Amino acid sequence: MADLAPPVRPVPASERWLAAYVGLIVLFLALPVLIVVPLAFSSDVSLTFPPRGVSLRWFSNIWARPEFLSAFGLSAAVAVVATAISMVAGVLAAIAFVRHAFPGRDALLMLFMTPLVFPAIVLAAALALVMTPLGLLRSFWGLALAHVVLTLPYILRTAVATLTEIDRSYAEAAHTLGADRWQAFRHVTLPMLRPGLLAGATFALIISFDEFTVSMFLVGPGVMTLPLEMYNYSEFTLDPTLAAISTVLLVLTSIAILVIEKLVGLGKQFGG
Amino acid sequence: MAASSQPSSDAVGVDLRAVRKWYGPVQAVRDVSLAIRPGEIVSLLGPSGCGKTTTLRMIAGLEHPDAGEIRIGGALVNAVAPWKRNIGMVFQNYALFPHMSVAENVAFGLAMRREGRAAIDAKVAAAMAQVRLAPLADRRPSQLSGGQRQRVALARAIVTRPSVLLLDEPLAALDRKLREQMQVEIKQLQREVGITTVFVTHDQEEALTLSDRIVVMEEGRVVQTGTPSEVYERPRSRFVSDFIGFTNAVRGRVEAVEAGTATVAMGSGQTIRVPAEADIAPAQAVDLVVRPEKVEVDPPEAARPGRTLIAGTLRHSVYTGAVTYHHVDIGGGETLIAMTPNGDGHAGPPALGSPVTLGVRPENMLVFARAG
Ligand SMILES: Nc1ncnc2c1ncn2[C@@H]1O[C@H](COP(=O)(O)OP(=O)(O)OP(=O)(O)O)[C@@H](O)[C@H]1O
Ligand SMILES: [Mg+2]
Numbered sequence: 001m002a003d004l005a006p007p008v009r010p011v012p013a014s015e016r017w018l019a020a021y022v023g024l025i026v027l028f029l030a031l032p033v034l035i036v037v038p039l040a041f042s043s044d045v046s047l048t049f050p051p052r053g054v055s056l057r058w059f060s061n062i063w064a065r066p067e068f069l070s071a072f073g074l075s076a077a078v079a080v081v082a083t084a085i086s087m088v089a090g091v092l093a094a095i096a097f098v099r100h101a102f103p104g105r106d107a108l109l110m111l112f113m114t115p116l117v118f119p120a121i122v123l124a125a126a127l128a129l130v131m132t133p134l135g136l137l138r139s140f141w142g143l144a145l146a147h148v149v150l151t152l153p154y155i156l157r158t159a160v161a162t163l164t165e166i167d168r169s170y171a172e173a174a175h176t177l178g179a180d181r182w183q184a185f186r187h188v189t190l191p192m193l194r195p196g197l198l199a200g201a202t203f204a205l206i207i208s209f210d211e212f213t214v215s216m217f218l219v220g221p222g223v224m225t226l227p228l229e230m231y232n233y234s235e236f237t238l239d240p241t242l243a244a245i246s247t248v249l250l251v252l253t254s255i256a257i258l259v260i261e262k263l264v265g266l267g268k269q270f271g272g
Numbered sequence: 273m274a275a276s277s278q279p280s281s282d283a284v285g286v287d288l289r290a291v292r293k294w295y296g297p298v299q300a301v302r303d304v305s306l307a308i309r310p311g312e313i314v315s316l317l318g319p320s321g322c323g324k325t326t327t328l329r330m331i332a333g334l335e336h337p338d339a340g341e342i343r344i345g346g347a348l349v350n351a352v353a354p355w356k357r358n359i360g361m362v363f364q365n366y367a368l369f370p371h372m373s374v375a376e377n378v379a380f381g382l383a384m385r386r387e388g389r390a391a392i393d394a395k396v397a398a399a400m401a402q403v404r405l406a407p408l409a410d411r412r413p414s415q416l417s418g419g420q421r422q423r424v425a426l427a428r429a430i431v432t433r434p435s436v437l438l439l440d441e442p443l444a445a446l447d448r449k450l451r452e453q454m455q456v457e458i459k460q461l462q463r464e465v466g467i468t469t470v471f472v473t474h475d476q477e478e479a480l481t482l483s484d485r486i487v488v489m490e491e492g493r494v495v496q497t498g499t500p501s502e503v504y505e506r507p508r509s510r511f512v513s514d515f516i517g518f519t520n521a522v523r524g525r526v527e528a529v530e531a532g533t534a535t536v537a538m539g540s541g542q543t544i545r546v547p548a549e550a551d552i553a554p555a556q557a558v559d560l561v562v563r564p565e566k567v568e569v570d571p572p573e574a575a576r577p578g579r580t581l582i583a584g585t586l587r588h589s590v591y592t593g594a595v596t597y598h599h600v601d602i603g604g605g606e607t608l609i610a611m612t613p614n615g616d617g618h619a620g621p622p623a624l625g626s627p628v629t630l631g632v633r634p635e636n637m638l639v640f641a642r643a644g
């Protein structure tokens with residue numbers, strides 16, 4: 001319908017410059033990531049750009065090497081377990097921090113957040129030292145718990161921020177309508193927290209899946225994460241297999257983000 | 273005493289006995305005692321910070337009293353959680369659940385009581401019809417106007433048939449016209465369902481319009497409880513008379529007290545005789561308080577014998593449509609304001625600057641000891 005078309009307005013020169021500037025920045029940020037995609041389909045044995053031919057051999061190489069598949073499985077399992085534990089702990093902690101006053105609250109919140117700013121290497125060494133006597137070194141649960149330390153701050157931060165925005169009168173209204181603490185949390189506070197929690201969980205999953213420094217101190221034979229498996233591989237062979245894996249991860253991450261966006265978006269419309 | 277709403281058979285009373293609440297060093301509520309009768313609509317009225325919300329929240333169970341007893345239907349509820357008190361509450365910000373539709377909001381309390389789907393649907397539909405919201409059932413709260421949100425909050429609070437309905441300034445966010453309309457609707461609804469209702473407001477007009485009885489609070493205390501006409505006509509303190517409606521206050525000094533009648537000298541030297549309470553003693557500094565509509569300007573000779581008469585000079589008249597306010601200088605730097613209706617048959621006001629005589633029935637002139 002013609003009458004709905006926005007009025008045509010001449011674009012001033014300053015805006016065109018701004019658009020070009022923003023475009024350049026986006027290109028600068030995205031280029032290194034996008035360059036792995038053509039490399040993954042290269043037929044060359046070495047990492048040359050632009051590739052001279054197209055092939056899927058590097059993708060089949062992933063399948064041919066069971067260590068990549070098991071590392072992927074372990075990384076995914078660690079990420080999911082660590083995120084799940086962080087979610088439960090983070091939401092409970094956020095309720096305590098936001099809804100209750102207790103001595104040392106601010107100091108404790110800061111302490112929970114320290115993994116965000118601490119050098120990862122310090123944390124890595126400390127965790128390795130703690131886990132050795134506990135027999136958790138080179139074990140799935142050792143790795144998962146270490147990742148909880150790393151992912152908890154992200155969940156806690158988004159949960160605290162979201163919960164602070166939710167007026168306490170919503171839960172109180174639920175109480176006056178007959179909802180006990182759990183029902184008020186389950187039916188009122190949690191659904192209102194959901195968008196923030198999903199964002200935090202996405203972050204946590206990516207942080208954990210991507211983690212390198214801390215994992216390096218805690219992995220061992222049979223307990224190897226994907227980033228470390230890729231690193232090990234690159235020490236001996238530098239071929240487009242790594243680009244192929246990266247491409248797979250890129251696609252998976254994009255799908256995950258789209259799905260979550262869709263869920264949160266739908267949630268806003270239908271309260272799902 | 274004004275007629276109470278017809279209590280429904282299951283209406284219960286609410287009793288507060290010497291209830292106190294501290295927030296750290298702040299004593300928000302001091303020794304509040306109240307007896308709210310079954311089916312009654314009572315408003316808690318007072319200035320900001322006087323403890324109205326705190327009192328209401330203690331009845332709801334959202335705050336715990338530090339001392340005293342709260343009873344609902346005779347049962348002590350001090351240690352009873354809010355979700356077990358069978359109350360309905362309307363919050364000042366309405367607190368409608370943003371992730372639920374209007375119908376889901378209204379259904380929430382019934383769902384928490386584990387009622388069946390069919391029963392819930394029927395009750396929700398009835399409650400929505402009662403507040404004229406039926407066409408909006410599927411909307412989100414964010415898609416409603418302020419008045420509609422207010423109605424949803426009300427429907428959500430009453431659909432569970434609570435024993436007590438608590439409202440915390442539910443109309444404060446609405447514009448004047450809508451507010452007056454909602455006052456009438458709330459009162460009608462409250463009469464229909466006969467729920468014992470406690471209503472917080474700092475709007476004295478709202479309290480006068482809505483209440484069977486008004487509880488006036490000041491600094492955490494109840495300073496007067498009575499029907500709207502009692503607190504308006506017979507305020508027990510300067511504070512109450514100032515807070516409810518407009519009032520004149522003239523300084524004076526008691527010259528003599530005999531048989532419940534005080535002779536008070538005003539600044540101008542004029543003396544008047546007024547009925548006095550026991551706490552009025554000779555030589556006491558007092559305030560003489562009278563409502564403008566109780567002051568007549570130049571009453572007819574025949575009516576004068578029974579009146580307290582005060583001589584003055586008309587300084588100016590303010591016409592406001594239905595009524596006119598006459599500012600009369602009564603000497604000694606004091607002014608009395610008289611209100612006269614502008615109906616037919618009223619002579620025009622006397623000329624400005626002309627001497628006038630003001631007449632007040634003695635029982636309409638209140639005397640309060642002045643502190644300090
Ligand atoms: N959670 C709280 N923590 C500390 N002090 C509080 C709290 N709630 C209320 N107070 C204090 O208690 C006193 C009474 O507050 P309350 O909210 O009951 O007043 P109110 O009569 O409802 O006032 P308003 O008309 O402004 O809503 C005030 O001095 C207030 O500052
Ligand atoms: Mg209040």
